[in-house]
Amino acid sequence: MEVARVENVTRSFKLGDVETHALRGVSLAIQDGEFTALVGPSGSGKTTLLQIIGCLDQPTSGRVYVGGSEVTRLGRDQRADLRRDKIGYVFQFFALIPTLTAYENIEMPLLLNNTPAGPRAARVKELLDTVGLASRGGHRPDQLSGGEQQRVAIARALAKRPAFILADEPTANLDTTNGQQVMDLMTRLNREGGVTFIFATHDPRVIGYARRVVTLRDGALVSDAAAGG
Amino acid sequence: MLQIIKMAWRDLGRNRRRSFFSALALGLGVSLLLLMAAVVEDEIRTGMATSIRLQSGHLQVRASSYDEDKASLAWSDLLEDPGGIAARLAALPQVSAASPRLYASGILALGDSSISVRVMGVDPAAATSAPFRESVVSGAMVGPEDREGVVIGQGLATRYSLATGDRLTVMVNTSNGDVDQQAFIVRGIYSTKTPAFDDVTVLMPLAKAQAITGAGNRASLVLIMLKDRDQADAVAAAIQGSGIRTHTWQSLNRLLTDTESLAQGFMIFLYLIILGITATVVVNTLVMAVFERTREIGILSALGMRRRQVMALFFAESALLALGGIAIGVVLGVLFVALFSAVGVPVRPGLNGVLIGERLRATLTLRDTLTLSVLALIVTLISALYPARMAARMEPVEALRGGKQA
Numbered sequence: 185m186e187v188a189r190v191e192n193v194t195r196s197f198k199l200g201d202v203e204t205h206a207l208r209g210v211s212l213a214i215q216d217g218e219f220t221a222l223v224g225p226s227g228s229g230k231t232t233l234l235q236i237i238g239c240l241d242q243p244t245s246g247r248v249y250v251g252g253s254e255v256t257r258l259g260r261d262q263r264a265d266l267r268r269d270k271i272g273y274v275f276q277f278f279a280l281i282p283t284l285t286a287y288e289n290i291e292m293p294l295l296l297n298n299t300p301a302g303p304r305a306a307r308v309k310e311l312l313d314t315v316g317l318a319s320r321g322g323h324r325p326d327q328l329s330g331g332e333q334q335r336v337a338i339a340r341a342l343a344k345r346p347a348f349i350l351a352d353e354p355t356a357n358l359d360t361t362n363g364q365q366v367m368d369l370m371t372r373l374n375r376e377g378g379v380t381f382i383f384a385t386h387d388p389r390v391i392g393y394a395r396r397v398v399t400l401r402d403g404a405l406v407s408d409a410a411a412g413g
Numbered sequence: 414m415l416q417i418i419k420m421a422w423r424d425l426g427r428n429r430r431r432s433f434f435s436a437l438a439l440g441l442g443v444s445l446l447l448l449m450a451a452v453v454e455d456e457i458r459t460g461m462a463t464s465i466r467l468q469s470g471h472l473q474v475r476a477s478s479y480d481e482d483k484a485s486l487a488w489s490d491l492l493e494d495p496g497g498i499a500a501r502l503a504a505l506p507q508v509s510a511a512s513p514r515l516y517a518s519g520i521l522a523l524g525d526s527s528i529s530v531r532v533m534g535v536d537p538a539a540a541t542s543a544p545f546r547e548s549v550v551s552g553a554m555v556g557p558e559d560r561e562g563v564v565i566g567q568g569l570a571t572r573y574s575l576a577t578g579d580r581l582t583v584m585v586n587t588s589n590g591d592v593d594q595q596a597f598i599v600r601g602i603y604s605t606k607t608p609a610f611d612d613v614t615v616l617m618p619l620a621k622a623q624a625i626t627g628a629g630n631r632a633s634l635v636l637i638m639l640k641d642r643d644q645a646d647a648v649a650a651a652i653q654g655s656g657i658r659t660h661t662w663q664s665l666n667r668l669l670t671d672t673e674s675l676a677q678g679f680m681i682f683l684y685l686i687i688l689g690i691t692a693t694v695v696v697n698t699l700v701m702a703v704f705e706r707t708r709e710i711g712i713l714s715a716l717g718m719r720r721r722q723v724m725a726l727f728f729a730e731s732a733l734l735a736l737g738g739i740a741i742g743v744v745l746g747v748l749f750v751a752l753f754s755a756v757g758v759p760v761r762p763g764l765n766g767v768l769i770g771e772r773l774r775a776t777l778t779l780r781d782t783l784t785l786s787v788l789a790l791i792v793t794l795i796s797a798l799y800p801a802r803m804a805a806r807m808e809p810v811e812a813l814r815g816g817k818q819a
């Protein structure tokens with residue numbers, strides 16, 4: 185089943201009289217259960233593409249479909265609802281809310297989608313277990329290591345059982361061991377839980393985890409191949 | 414919702430000093446406004462109470478044609494059989510006391526100086542004269558049958574170095590338009606601590622005042638004290654008679670009630686100005702917070718927070734700041750008012766005809782406190798609209814990029 189699709193998407197930025205074409209007509213479909221790496225040199229448009237698939241940004245032209253609805257025709261609040269219900273994010277910087285504990289950060293998407301208190305608490309506990317942080321629920325982000333923060337971010341992205349999770353260079357700010365831990369976790373979630381991941385990366389070791397590798401260059405898709413994983 | 418308040422609270426806790434000073438700014442504004450409101454309130458209250466006690470009473474029955482400003486003494490302007498009217502009124506269940514008074518304008522002749530005064534003939538023994546009897550500070554009140562005694566106010570006594578036992582000459586207008594004069598002895602000096610009254614009022618027994626002015630047994634008015642002043646209108650309606658008119662304490666103190674509503678309107682205006690200024694401090698704090706937390710706003714909207722919810726977060730912050738500020742303001746305000754009342758600030762009367770005390774004091778009412786608190790909250794929330802909209806308008810991508818850290 186298809187969870188997201190972009191058709192002929194372009195995105196250009198105008199800065200003064202200089203126009204940058206970040207994406208020049210990209211088409212891509214993401215199937216349920218895939219584990220896809222988005223690779224390419226710096227500036228090739230990986231982040232831009234993820235933001236467009238993730239309904240955080242709008243393409244200059246082309247169409248975007250998420251879970252059957254055409255995103256390009258939705259209003260701001262409807263796109264917010266789509267992000268709330270269908271899409272999980274993991275960012276390169278460990279994008280946790282600093283005033284909230286690990287537990288509360290993971291709980292946030294469940295509060296936004298009005299999950300009742302009982303199931304909500306159960307889900308957060310289960311997720312803390314899944315990412316191996318059962319004893320750290322009460323810690324604030326600044327009391328956690330980078331790797332732990334990224335695992336909390338993954339738990340938060342998982343909380344609402346999204347259709348897919350977008351991860352933009354999730355290991356770029358981590359050392360090798362922590363990076364490996366995060367990739368192992370994502371792989372396990374994909375293999376055992378069927379969670380769909382699309383992650384951008386430069387790192388050959390991280391690319392090695394992928395089952396499908398999509399390569400961008402200068403805003404265009406240059407190859408799309410199955411990989412060993 | 415609860416989560417939003419929790420987040421707002423913790424966000425304020427991130428920069429405690431800044432949050433505290435913003436709340437304090439609002440608190441100082443609120444407390445000073447409370448003090449001002451309390452002073453105005455106290456002035457008007459004590460002004461009204463003093464006027465009722467010394468001058469207007471709760472109700473007055475007068476001849477229809479009586480002109481208070483001229484202190485008219487023509488028989489047609491005076492009340493016939495005031496003693497009988499007073500006795501009948503005193504029998505009413507709502508009435509606690511009633512007795513006649515006669516006013517005449519006069520002049521004190523003291524050596525070379527002549528001083529305009531108001532001669533007030535009262536029944537020295539009546540309950541309505543209790544405020545005068547109780548405020549005698551030297552000598553004694555005149556007796557009802559005294560034919561050559563007067564009691565003068567402290568202000569007059571001090572200014573012209575008069576003491577109990579001194580002699581003075583009083584000239585008064587009479588009913589037939591002449592002027593009569595007679596020598597009197599100062600039997601006593603009273604002090605109601607109300608300069609505007611004490612400086613000009615000479616008290617003498619009603620019978621003597623009637624005799625010297627040629628008013629016969631007539632009086633300017635019958636002054637009535639009620640058990641409950643809210644019944645003034647009801648009692649006034651019950652008093653009917655040809656050629657007489659009843660006046661309530663509200664209409665008799667029109668100047669004070671007008672001043673009160675004027676003061677209230679002015680205070681609201683002042684509230685808005687001061688609160689507007691303190692609100693800019695809160696707005697400034699929130700604008701800084703929006704800039705500092707751009708990336709977090711991006712994260713929250715990536716998680717699917719709608720614009721309204723982002724706005725609600727900043728509204729919650731400003732509401733918490735406002736509530737903190739109001740709490741500080743009320744506590745400080747109560748302290749200021751208590752201090753101000755304990756010390757009191759001496760004043761001289763400025764407003765003619767309004768009886769204010771020698772010292773300004775302050776009375777904090779629940780109504781003023783609530784009005785001001787609610788207004789402070791509303792003004793702060795309205796001003797928070799700007800930073801809240803600023804936060805909600807950010808595009809998620811822009812916001813996420815805004816704080817991208819290395």
Ligand SMILES: Nc1ncnc2c1ncn2[C@@H]1O[C@H](COP(=O)(O)OP(=O)(O)OP(=O)(O)O)[C@@H](O)[C@H]1O
Binds near residue numbers: 225
């Ligand atoms: N908001 C923006 N304004 C102007 N140009 C932008 C903006 N966002 C991205 N770009 C440009 O678009 C191109 C693609 O950027 P993008 O961030 O998608 O690349 P990337 O593949 O993620 O690179 P990296 O590997 O360095 O993260 C770049 O040339 C970049 O400078």
Ligand SMILES: [Mg+2]
Binds near residue numbers: 352
């Ligand atoms: Mg990138």
